[in-house]
Amino acid sequence: MKVGYARVSTxxxxxxxxxxxxxxxxxxxxxxxxxxxxxxxxxPALDRCLKALKPGxxxxxxxxxxxxxxxxxxxxxxxxxxxxxxxxxxxxEAIDTETPAGRAMWQMIGVLAELERSLIxxxxxxxxxxxxxxGVHLGRRxxxxxxxxxxxxxLVVQGERPAAVAKLLSVGRSTLYRALSNx
Numbered sequence: 001m002k003v004g005y006a007r008v009s010t011x012x013x014x015x016x017x018x019x020x021x022x023x024x025x026x027x028x029x030x031x032x033x034x035x036x037x038x039x040x041x042x043x044p045a046l047d048r049c050l051k052a053l054k055p056g057x058x059x060x061x062x063x064x065x066x067x068x069x070x071x072x073x074x075x076x077x078x079x080x081x082x083x084x085x086x087x088x089x090x091x092x093e094a095i096d097t098e099t100p101a102g103r104a105m106w107q108m109i110g111v112l113a114e115l116e117r118s119l120i121x122x123x124x125x126x127x128x129x130x131x132x133x134x135g136v137h138l139g140r141r142x143x144x145x146x147x148x149x150x151x152x153x154x155l156v157v158q159g160e161r162p163a164a165v166a167k168l169l170s171v172g173r174s175t176l177y178r179a180l181s182n183x
Contacts, residue, residue, distance in 0.1 A: 002058045004030045005049050007066045011035040018062040021091050025060050055085035063092040075113035078106065143171050144179050152176060 004022030006015045015032050022030055031049035036042075046067075053059060059081060061067045067090075068074025081088050082097075088106070089096045096102035128138060144152065148169055155165045166176040 001029065001054075002027045002060055003049060003053060004060045005032075005046055005067065006030065006062060007033040007036060007043065007046070009036065018066065021062050022060055025089070025091060027060055050080075053081075053084065053086050056087075058087040058089055058098070060089045060091065062090075064090050064095070072113070072116065075109055075116075078109060079113065082106070142179065143175050144169060149179055153180060156180070 002025065004019070004025070004027030006018035006022060008015045008018075011034065013034075015034060019030060019032065029049075029052065031045040031052075033043045033045040049059070064074060068077055078088060087097045089098070089102070094102075095105050097106050131138060152165050152169060155168075156162055162176055162180075163173050166173045169176065171179075
């Protein structure tokens, strides 16, 4: 079955152009989000549309930017459709996964997505290495300050039960044991 999705960004805009094109393309079901900007995460009609799609169905949009908020979002959505065996078609960009050219375009989008993920991971690792070189501690902050740890160590040496010390400092017993063994 052919399913259409349309979106207009403001309440002033009219989805009629998109809906007419989707009907002309043979869509039996139409979902429309109105007054929803592309940067908004929640798009109720799109969510309902994606839930209704079944393997073998074709999702048709008037234009790619009506579907994805960003390239990353669009790629993730197209990947999800591919995994679910749902075909995709964009009328304006002439992308149709039922044609060889459309499948090639889909694969190019996948290659770009993989490249983008690799670049993001590489930049993240480089940023972490640079931060460590500057002496920045990565990860969570310790639950106990140096002063609290010194106080806890002193109490334990004086014979106080570790469970009581942990409760006094509002941390778990294992957190206290780990902190005492690390420093």
